[in-house]
Amino acid sequence: MAEVNKIRTDKKVSTPEMIVDLPTTIDDTIKLQAETLLRDLDVNSTTWSSPVDNVVIWRRRVRSRYNDDLGHWEPIPERIDRENYAMVIIPAAQFVNLVLAEDEANLESHVLRMKRHFPNDTIIYLVQGLELWMRKNRNIRNRQFVSAVRSGLELPDEQHPPPPSSQPQQQQQHAPRRRKPAAPQTYVDEETIEDALLQLQVLHGLLIHHTTVPLETARWIAVFTQHISTVPYRRQRDEANDAGFCMETGQVRTGDGARDTYVRMLQEIGRVTAPIAYGIAAEFGTVRRLVRGLEDGGPLRLEKVRKSVNKEGEASERTVGQAVSRRVYKIFTGRDETSTDI
Template identity: 30%
Template sequence: MNQTMIYRLFAIAITVEIFTEKIEKVSNENYELDMLNEKRHYTHNTGKSNVEEKNKNWNVNEEREAEKQKEKQFQQVNKLKYDKLEMTREMIVDIENSLVEGTLGTLIRDHLEQKMMTINTFQHSVPGIIKFRRKVTAEWNDELSAFVPIPETIQEEIYIFYYLEIETFVQFIENDSLHTHIISLQKIFHNKKLVLLIKGFDGYCRKKKIQHNRTFANAVRTGIDLCVEKDGQSKKKQTIIKGPDQEKIEEELIWLQLIAKVMIVHTKDTEETAEIIGVLSSDIAKIPYKNRNGELNFWVENQIRTGTGYSDTWCRMLQEVQHVTEPVAKGILNRHSTIKSLYDAYNGCHTQEEAENLLTDVEIPNNGLGHRNRYVNKALSKRIYEIFMGNNADAIIS
């Protein structure tokens, strides 16, 4: 091999080595670039995952907070609906301008403001009108058997109060315009229930009766027949018997109640009128919560007596049985302190007669009137047994 060939081979070897180094360098650079891209991609994905995780956690927390707030509102509206003041606070009472003036208006305001009701005045072609609206923040849900919060809305109530003094009422009857007037009112307030407040009815009837008795007594004394009119007496007689009698008024009241379906409330004076308006306004406020499932117009509060504890409740339950007085109930409590105790005692009897006479040896505590050694009689003992252990579902408990 000559020298020239050796140089050529050496040059080729150097060239191959240089080329190999370049390839390795490019490969290293590509590897580093790939690693950098992979690192960037990993960092991007990791950051994106962290953000998504944070957003997810934030949404979960927000949903939980919303659920808590919703539950809080749910509990609040169901709690408040049994608070009398919160019920009446919802009411907006619209009073016609003529009623606001004078003593009656002042007294009505006093009664309604005590109940935290909102009072508003308005002008109407018919004087003496009172309307009702309600601020509604919850509605009843039959499926949940509870109130559900809703955005506040104003709803009109179905009741319309119409105030009349007896003189105006009598004038309508004398003019034979009462029916027409009431029917026109019902057309104006369509689908509303009219409540007619009449002031002074009892006083008017009492005066008419006194006048009639005096006229009759005078006629008897002087021998004058009431059916005969004399020229000198006709004017006086017309003054005495002026206005419809009680029978005619009662006929009109019956028409109002049975035919026109108007509820009538009588008041004796201005003070009682204002008080009645306050009471009935409270009753209207409570109707959705006390009579949701019925058509009862007005309810009377405190009809159901409640006990302060187990023993007191058991004592009051016994007193609901006819002829069971408080001393008798306490005597039974001394022997049987709970319902289960009395029930077990009845079940422990071998015969029905023994069970019926179970309470005959129960001593009635002294009521302070000097009575001693009194016991529950057989009839009452049997009655209590039949009420607690009887199988007749149609039996009347009184």
Template identity: 30%
Template sequence: MIADLDADFAQSTVGQLVIANFESLGIEVSATWASPLGSMIKWRRKTCAEYNEALGYFVPIPEEIRREPFVFVYTTGVDFVEKVLDQTVDDDLARLGQHFPGMKVIYMIEGLHAFLGKVSATAQRAFASRVQEALGGSQRRRKEPAKAASSKESEVMARLGAQFDTSRALELVDDALLGLQVVHRCHIFHSTIPPDSAEWIAIMTQDMSIMPYRAARVDVNESICMEAGQIKAGADHRGTFQNTLQQLKFFSPAMANSVVNEFKTIDKMMLALGSGGPDRLLRICSNRGRGIGKTLARNLHFAFTSKDPHALLQ
């Protein structure tokens, strides 16, 4: 993978952490790009193999660099709220649509929940102060001073307090987030601090790097999940044979154990099914004295002998 970072974003605290994480993962970094919004990342992929659907596996091709269909936008919670107040969120999305048509936009907003919590706490303190003043000086209680907010946070808080009440301000932010997801189809990630943001960006890039291989392993026309770990393997050949049999519907562990005791290996069972057909299984009884019925015998025979990959068991 090749990550193209905005030149200014690469010089920021988060950008430096992102570059360090990328280098530790072997991801190439290019920081010469001037993005339309700033604090953006786009990705490219070095491709030397391509999945051939007809053959069912990856075939080598001359190496080429392809653009990934994702573009990433990083912003802080304070900056996002400021854009909501300025009503420029939709303008930013329009610019992204012009520069990156057809690409999926990923938004990461750092510290939004913490900032909105400060806004609510400030409003509550102001309300409590007004109530105490109305009750008279004797009812006032001395409190510890609140932690000083940054100049940017104080400015945005002042704008929120001047234009809206707290509940209305929070509704505006929620509406903006919903608009990003519902109207513009953006993916939104929330982070807390710069190291957390950089870690999630690295995880996102790793997931992105294996997407073609995941897609090749999952056939959407089938109801079978091909991810590793879906079926437990046995400790030996016998255990694997028994677990394989139990994947058949209504095939209990006791029945599977009886079949394994009868044939020992899959190869011997295949020879018996080839010569005796489904009726060969009717003579097998489980440890509880229950035999394998005709439907289960037919399904087991069909599952192991059919050559039709699209056939379904009855």
């Protein structure tokens, strides 16, 4: 019981529950690096034949079930459940080809295939190397611009020096062969690619993540594994927080001891400053004594309590006053469970 009720919103605790299924079509470099990173996280990885190339999915070893009535996790016989996440890894060149394709093998058709095979999953498109491709694409545009400018500045034919007509026959035979000119590269309008990315997010509601090299792709497989491992526990915590007021550790600074916590609690009341809180704590050392004092003395019991000038409780000449006394009295002695006074 204690084991299954550990705080599993910590990814270090929840990650070893995960099993990562890597597709058989994934690049060998990514596969080897991902397996190494997952092994370091105590995560098992296997391979599977994905209906769509390069799709990573996740499974979980489930050993507990949350009991809503009792408000805690209970151990159950271990089973393996499929997580509702599917991540497809697409190199930049393939992504661009999908965007530019005009036949059935286009990006729209790829998305529909993903949704058909993974209808209940949150689909993630991990595009590798698109930033590098964008830089190369801009270089093509710049070269084309420079070439166009130079072609417009060429000299007329009569100003070009005539080519040498007399060369030894032997030199002509042994002249080095010139390489064939490379095929001209085509510039792709960047707005077309950006529009495609926007459509994936806005029209299809998919998640998109970018990486640069295979090592980064493998690292993000591990990062997504850690994040997905905490999802059910964070969801259950959020639902519990919605049912009642609760804050995570660290959002409110805790006291160094019982007295410091008592003083900080008093300062959460509106208009109760630190000098007033220390003065009240000096007069009534505990919450129980404060409540009894207010019940016996009435709404103005704290009116003449002197404020404190320091943490040691040294009193000053100024007093708490009637307004603050009535506010504290109403909060500590009120019986209205719907009251929001503080």
